Amino acid sequence: MTELTSLSDAASSLVDVLRQNGLEFVPASPTDEPPVEAEPPDPDRARDDRHFDGGRHECYNVEPARSVSLEVGPPDRPDLFTYFLDGSLRTSYWGDVLAGGRTYPVLVSEIAVGVVERRRKEISTARLERRLCALFPFTEAAPAWSALRSVTGPLEPVCLEREPEPGADLRQKLAAKARERLHHFEAGAAAALPRSQGEWLVIDGDLRDSCFLSLREVVGLAKSFSLRPVVTFRELAWTLDLPGVLRKLLVGCRTPVLAQRNSEYRGLVFWYLRLWPAECLDNYLQGVVKVETVLPGSWDAAKAAVVQELSAALFAERFPCVYPERRWHAHIYPVHAAELLVKSTLLPSLVLRQLLFLGR
Amino acid sequence: MRDREFSEKFPREGVAPPEGLLEKETGPAAPSGPGAGSEFIGRVSSVERDPSTSASFSFWVKKDAVVNPFDYVSVENQGESRTVGVVKEIAAPTDAPSHLSNFVGSNFGDPGAEGNTRRITTVVAKADVVANTGVDTPYSRTGKRPVWYPVLNDTPVSFATEGEIEVALGMRDTPSEFFLPAGVIVRSAGKPLPLKLDSRYVLGPEAAHVNVSGTSGLAAKTSYLMFLLKAVMHRFGDRTAAILFNVKQRDLLYIDEPPADGYLEPYDREMYGLLDIPAEPFGDVVYYLPWARRHARDVYSDPDKKRVFYYAYTLEDVHDELDLLFSEVEDPQYTIAGITAHIAAAYPRGKLRFRGSSRFPDDTQVKTWEHLKWFDNYPDEVVGRAQREGVVFRFKRHLGRLITNKGIFVESRDKVALKADIEVKYVGDDVRSLLVPGRILVVDIQPFEDDLELQGFVVGDIVRRLKEACRENRQDLPRHIVILIDELNRYVPTGIKLTALGREIIDLARVGRAEGISLFTAQQFRADVHHQVYENCSTSLVGVTGTTELSKPAYDYLDRQTKVVVANLAPGEMVLANRRLKQPVKIDFPKPPYLRQEAR
Numbered sequence: 004m005t006e007l008t009s010l011s012d013a014a015s016s017l018v019d020v021l022r023q024n025g026l027e028f029v030p031a032s033p034t035d036e037p038p039v040e041a042e043p044p045d046p047d048r049a050r051d052d053r054h055f056d057g058g059r060h061e062c063y064n065v066e067p068a069r070s071v072s073l074e075v076g077p078p079d080r081p082d083l084f085t086y087f088l089d090g091s092l093r094t095s096y097w098g099d100v101l102a103g104g105r106t107y108p109v110l111v112s113e114i115a116v117g118v119v120e121r122r123r124k125e126i127s128t129a130r131l132e133r134r135l136c137a138l139f140p141f142t143e144a145a146p147a148w149s150a151l152r153s154v155t156g157p158l159e160p161v162c163l164e165r166e167p168e169p170g171a172d173l174r175q176k177l178a179a180k181a182r183e184r185l186h187h188f189e190a191g192a193a194a195a196l197p198r199s200q201g202e203w204l205v206i207d208g209d210l211r212d213s214c215f216l217s218l219r220e221v222v223g224l225a226k227s228f229s230l231r232p233v234v235t236f237r238e239l240a241w242t243l244d245l246p247g248v249l250r251k252l253l254v255g256c257r258t259p260v261l262a263q264r265n266s267e268y269r270g271l272v273f274w275y276l277r278l279w280p281a282e283c284l285d286n287y288l289q290g291v292v293k294v295e296t297v298l299p300g301s302w303d304a305a306k307a308a309v310v311q312e313l314s315a316a317l318f319a320e321r322f323p324c325v326y327p328e329r330r331w332h333a334h335i336y337p338v339h340a341a342e343l344l345v346k347s348t349l350l351p352s353l354v355l356r357q358l359l360f361l362g363r
Numbered sequence: 364m365r366d367r368e369f370s371e372k373f374p375r376e377g378v379a380p381p382e383g384l385l386e387k388e389t390g391p392a393a394p395s396g397p398g399a400g401s402e403f404i405g406r407v408s409s410v411e412r413d414p415s416t417s418a419s420f421s422f423w424v425k426k427d428a429v430v431n432p433f434d435y436v437s438v439e440n441q442g443e444s445r446t447v448g449v450v451k452e453i454a455a456p457t458d459a460p461s462h463l464s465n466f467v468g469s470n471f472g473d474p475g476a477e478g479n480t481r482r483i484t485t486v487v488a489k490a491d492v493v494a495n496t497g498v499d500t501p502y503s504r505t506g507k508r509p510v511w512y513p514v515l516n517d518t519p520v521s522f523a524t525e526g527e528i529e530v531a532l533g534m535r536d537t538p539s540e541f542f543l544p545a546g547v548i549v550r551s552a553g554k555p556l557p558l559k560l561d562s563r564y565v566l567g568p569e570a571a572h573v574n575v576s577g578t579s580g581l582a583a584k585t586s587y588l589m590f591l592l593k594a595v596m597h598r599f600g601d602r603t604a605a606i607l608f609n610v611k612q613r614d615l616l617y618i619d620e621p622p623a624d625g626y627l628e629p630y631d632r633e634m635y636g637l638l639d640i641p642a643e644p645f646g647d648v649v650y651y652l653p654w655a656r657r658h659a660r661d662v663y664s665d666p667d668k669k670r671v672f673y674y675a676y677t678l679e680d681v682h683d684e685l686d687l688l689f690s691e692v693e694d695p696q697y698t699i700a701g702i703t704a705h706i707a708a709a710y711p712r713g714k715l716r717f718r719g720s721s722r723f724p725d726d727t728q729v730k731t732w733e734h735l736k737w738f739d740n741y742p743d744e745v746v747g748r749a750q751r752e753g754v755v756f757r758f759k760r761h762l763g764r765l766i767t768n769k770g771i772f773v774e775s776r777d778k779v780a781l782k783a784d785i786e787v788k789y790v791g792d793d794v795r796s797l798l799v800p801g802r803i804l805v806v807d808i809q810p811f812e813d814d815l816e817l818q819g820f821v822v823g824d825i826v827r828r829l830k831e832a833c834r835e836n837r838q839d840l841p842r843h844i845v846i847l848i849d850e851l852n853r854y855v856p857t858g859i860k861l862t863a864l865g866r867e868i869i870d871l872a873r874v875g876r877a878e879g880i881s882l883f884t885a886q887q888f889r890a891d892v893h894h895q896v897y898e899n900c901s902t903s904l905v906g907v908t909g910t911t912e913l914s915k916p917a918y919d920y921l922d923r924q925t926k927v928v929v930a931n932l933a934p935g936e937m938v939l940a941n942r943r944l945k946q947p948v949k950i951d952f953p954k955p956p957y958l959r960q961e962a963r
Contacts, residue, residue: 343458
């Protein structure tokens with residue numbers, strides 16, 4: 004209850020600072036406004052699409068292979084993965100700042116990151132962080148910013164790095180900023196884990212963020228991904244679009260390890276692994292996960308062995324499954340558990356809004 | 364209530380209670396397992412589909428705690444009151460939303476598929492709210508006003524303390540002079556607690572009668588009734604007498620002898636100690652064996668050292684109770700009823716006299732069974748004129764069938780005439796004269812186990828004489844009289860026309876409490892007994908019983924979850940419901956402290 008009170012106090016303080024700086028703040032309704040749609044319908048795929056747009060769709064196999072579908076076999080260490088990380092955020096429209104005869108939206112985002120640990124098949128919480136951000140449509144150059152930044156408490160003020168271009172959707176800009184903060188927190192949580200050698204971490208989603216790339220023994224597991232890549236298999240002298248590759252991918256098999264030809268992330272490789280047979284699913288694009296990890300340097304047998312071990316261990320993670328959840332066929336249970344943990348810590352939307360919108 | 368007062372009244376386990384209660388709550392006998400000494404065993408879980416209500420709540424149970432159905436738990440509520448609940452059902456849900464989830468999760472039905480991770484699961488217990496300890500108020504007789512407010516999500520849950528259980532079961536409302544120990548409440552954590560019933564709701568006058576049902580042999584019905592009788596005689600022996608009917612072998616023919624060595628186990632003695640009842644046999648017992656059917660020397664090595672008598676019936680004893688003897692005989696025209704009523708009225712006035720008999724001189728007065736068997740001078744208004752011969756013949760034929768070769772119907776009870784080794788008595792007389800406080804009369808009717816009419820007659824005679832005695836000289840009788848009848852379904856079955864004995868027992872069940880007569884009854888199947896008997900019982904117990912039987916309306920007083928528990932009770936465990944208790948209670952009880960036949 005104290006935490007909730009201090010949150011309410013922090014919100015009042017930020018509003019006071021705005022007013023003291025000559026900015027009128029008009030809060031939105033505590034009940035009417037729906038949460039900001041901070042995420043597109045399939046954020047993972049949309050995010051991945053961006054990585055392969057602008058002519059960057061060409062990929063090639065870094066792992067020499069004579070087949071598109073390589074069997075992974077049983078794992079040597081079924082418990083290779085020890086930690087599983089997921090993050091979640093809920094962003095709400097808080098109100099408008101009136102300045103110079105114009106209005107600018109202010110959002111509030113609640114961000115939570117959780118890591119579960121698995122030992123002897125039992126799951127427990129390894130780390131859980133929850134933060135709240137007030138997202139202002141200013142840059143650091145704004146006169147009010149230094150005063151806002153000085154406000155301490157559970158509601159962290161966040162501003163934009165660059166002035167948004169004219170005509171930009173400010174709400175979407177702020178929502179993207181919130182997602183960026185989420186990734187930042189995720190990376191911080193992953194880095195802070197007291198992992199021993201050989202205790203791999205699975206992160207829900209891709210690793211295409213600079214803060215992830217420096218972490219050792221981490222894989223990114225994407226439930227949905229871009230279908231834009233076009234892959235050239237050098238030994239086979241085949242060039243296939245990704246749906247064509249996935250169509251050939253059998254259950255319990257993975258593709259050769261791939262890399263993006265014009266990648267901005269050095270050492271990042273990826274491959275696709277089929278967890279469930281296509282005939283049990285709606286279409287052949289389902290039941291496949293995209294696995295990313297960092298393997299810098301030239302390809303060798305040791306790297307091949309690591310990939311094979313990771314793939315086999317991931318394939319073993321398909322039990323128990325989270326059917327009938329959406330995308331159950333590409334989900335693994337410990338990540339689902341981390342997701343449950345994270346979502347259970349988020350304040351109910353109505354509670355958050357009532358706390359922030361008092362004094363309207 | 365201030366914190367200190369509250370904690371003194373309801374000390375929490377794991378929190379230092381006031382001096383003197385420590386031993387009670389966390390004494391050496393308390394199990395040292397998880398939950399026994401810790402404060403919280405879980406938290407209230409109120410969810411969209413299963414919210415806490417004023418009647419029930421659910422809570423998840425921490426990993427190392429053990430909770431069982433019928434455990435009492437308590438949760439903080441408004442105004443520092445505590446809501447006490449009794450665990451009814453325990454589930455272990457997972458996050459799998461359907462069985463199909465698990466099927467798919469096992470590689471679409473591969474039993475060999477084993478996951479890397481165990482599904483998230485926990486134990487969730489559902490408890491029915493029994494009581495709230497209340498908040499202070501001047502506007503109540505008890506100074507407390509209960510808070511019937513649903514307990515809130517995430518509120519810690521702990522095992523209820525002894526004090527809270529006493530509040531929950533209403534034991535705090537019973538003045539100590541009326542306490543009747545009726546078994547022990549076994550808890551998953553902590554020592555067993557004595558269950559103290561309010562005797563006014565067992566022996567009268569507020570409510571009366573006890574009925575026990577359960578599977579034969581496993582439910583220990585007679586053992587429980589005898590244990591309860593022991594408790595009654597110990598606590599209220601100065602104002603209570605009892606009449607017992609022995610129906611199984613020699614089950615109740617040694618109740619004044621100490622049990623065989625080792626029969627009472629340490630746990631039994633511990634329970635007796637907890638209940639403050641001496642583990643000793645009954646003191647003042649008089650036995651009645653059926654004349655010519657059971658010999659005293661076959662039962663006792665030295666009958667002279669016992670207060671044992673034979674019982675038998677002369678016509679003079681029971682001339683007014685022949686309707687009981689004929690109660691199983693079909694009598695659609697009420698002709699036999701007319702004859703028995705005529706005998707009852709004419710016999711004491713000497714108006715039954717032979718006329719024109721070839722066997723007895725004219726004017727011979729009917730005094731004995733032999734006379735009655737030959738007598739046919741009934742007036743026309745009793746037997747009719749047209750079918751006189753047939754009606755009288757039918758009566759005489761049944762009379763002969765009922766009393767011949769039974770042994771207990773005698774022309775005289777004179778010891779010398781019968782060449783009896785001990786006195787032959789009419790129990791109906793002794794009910795009036797020997798039934799004094801602290802005394803138990805045991806009437807052996809087992810030798811007639813294949814003769815329901817005769818057993819019914821013996822029981823009916825005693826019940827009727829007792830009721831007469833109560834009506835005529837209530838002040839000369841003990842304040843409470845317990846009648847213990849086993850195999851009740853034989854005498855008051857459901858679904859068919861009631862016999863004379865059945866009517867007597869139902870009448871007792873209905874008005875007995877006002878006359879100070881309590882029925883302690885037992886039968887295998889409650890549903891086989893006339894509903895007017897068990898519905899009038901303030902205390903009902905059920906031992907292990909099959910689910911088919913439990914599905915009958917006679918068990919509607921138990922909810923679904925309780926029936927599941929009943930179907931799985933261990934031998935000797937009972938679920939007890941009493942008008943004064945707010946919920947049925949699962950109890951254990953010690954073996955009765957007397958010599959059992961099998962140990963002889």
